[in-house]
Amino acid sequence: MKKLDDTDILRRFKNGDSSAFKEIVLAYQDSIYSLCTYMIGDPANARDVAQDVFLKAYQNLKTFKPNASIYTWLYRITVNTCIDYKRKISFESLFRHQQHEEDIIENEPSGDPSPESLYGSKQTAVAVKEALGKLSQKLKAVIVMKEIEGLSYEEIADALDLSIGTVKSRISRAREELKSLMKGFNQ
Amino acid sequence: MRCSKARKLFSPYIDKMLTESETEMFEAHIGACTQCRAGLEQTLAVHAAFGSLEPVRAPYGFATRVMTGLEEKREERWSLFPVLGRLIEAAVVLVIIIIGTRAGSFLGTAFNRQQTTIASSLSLDTFASVQPDSVGGAYMTMMEGTNEK
Numbered sequence: 001m002k003k004l005d006d007t008d009i010l011r012r013f014k015n016g017d018s019s020a021f022k023e024i025v026l027a028y029q030d031s032i033y034s035l036c037t038y039m040i041g042d043p044a045n046a047r048d049v050a051q052d053v054f055l056k057a058y059q060n061l062k063t064f065k066p067n068a069s070i071y072t073w074l075y076r077i078t079v080n081t082c083i084d085y086k087r088k089i090s091f092e093s094l095f096r097h098q099q100h101e102e103d104i105i106e107n108e109p110s111g112d113p114s115p116e117s118l119y120g121s122k123q124t125a126v127a128v129k130e131a132l133g134k135l136s137q138k139l140k141a142v143i144v145m146k147e148i149e150g151l152s153y154e155e156i157a158d159a160l161d162l163s164i165g166t167v168k169s170r171i172s173r174a175r176e177e178l179k180s181l182m183k184g185f186n187q
Numbered sequence: 188m189r190c191s192k193a194r195k196l197f198s199p200y201i202d203k204m205l206t207e208s209e210t211e212m213f214e215a216h217i218g219a220c221t222q223c224r225a226g227l228e229q230t231l232a233v234h235a236a237f238g239s240l241e242p243v244r245a246p247y248g249f250a251t252r253v254m255t256g257l258e259e260k261r262e263e264r265w266s267l268f269p270v271l272g273r274l275i276e277a278a279v280v281l282v283i284i285i286i287g288t289r290a291g292s293f294l295g296t297a298f299n300r301q302q303t304t305i306a307s308s309l310s311l312d313t314f315a316s317v318q319p320d321s322v323g324g325a326y327m328t329m330m331e332g333t334n335e336k
Binding site: 146 | 198199204239241243250260277
């Protein structure tokens with residue numbers, strides 16, 4: 001992920017340079033969309049939620065205080081927006097047929113893997129996604145940020161406004177839960 | 188190191204969050220304890236399973252869609268101004284009506300008060316009674332006598 005010069009972007013945005021916000025969207029769209037996809041588990045809705053994240057960011061960027069970086073701030077907005085979205089649809093989803101997690105797979109693995117390893121890798125990916133779908137939003141957010149987005153403990157703590165100790169324990173708990181959820185798959 | 192303590196360190200060990208001395212103690216325990224070694228291997232398998240996930244990229248045209256959405260929101264905000272203008276007009280008319288009604292009722296009260304004053308000024312009760320021993324009193328007595336005839 002290409003990180004931007006926050007100070008320059010903020011100065012330009014406050015001076016009315018509309019291209020400044022577009023640069024933010026272009027730099028972080030993949031990370032934000034990816035986090036939304038794993039948090040929500042449905043690419044179509046993830047796109048709408050990710051769009052909502054950028055709208056909220058645009059509306060609040062003028063009041064943003066640069067004691068955190070823009071991208072950790074965006075992650076915070078994303079996690080909160082995803083949690084709100086899930087809360088909103090949780091009642092409805094009780095009566096709706098759950099969409100299969102395989103829909104998340106959009107890109108084929110790069111390189112030239114053998115059909116067996118491709119199949120094995122896809123199966124593993126499906127198992128991980130299914131297990132992720134069963135985690136609580138709190139645990140899902142930290143483990144996705146760690147394992148998929150590659151954020152450090154400090155960055156996750158900044159983004160979610162948590163202590164490093166809490167991040168550490170949530171990552172441990174998430175891995176323990178995933179371990180038991182994927183037990184059948186690993187054996 | 189106890190097994191319960193070692194189990195808590197699986198994750199920080201994988202993420203290289205342990206100090207040098209903690210790492211040494213942990214590795215020494217793992218080397219000696221088959222149960223903890225198996226636990227660590229399972230946690231490592233979960234960690235490795237994330238490697239099978241391909242990075243998800245934003246759909247083609249996502250940034251354009253976001254920027255268009257922002258533009259539409261901004262236009263929506265501007266399009267609220269005519270509606271606001273109408274609301275302000277209606278409020279002004281309402282205020283004028285209220286002021287007119289109040290002023291009318293005030294004038295009505297003042298008019299009624301004036302009417303009462305005029306009526307009371309014409310009342311005979313307002314004339315002071317004529318003293319019998321005065322010139323007026325003598326005149327009144329004489330006139331009453333004439334009328335009786």
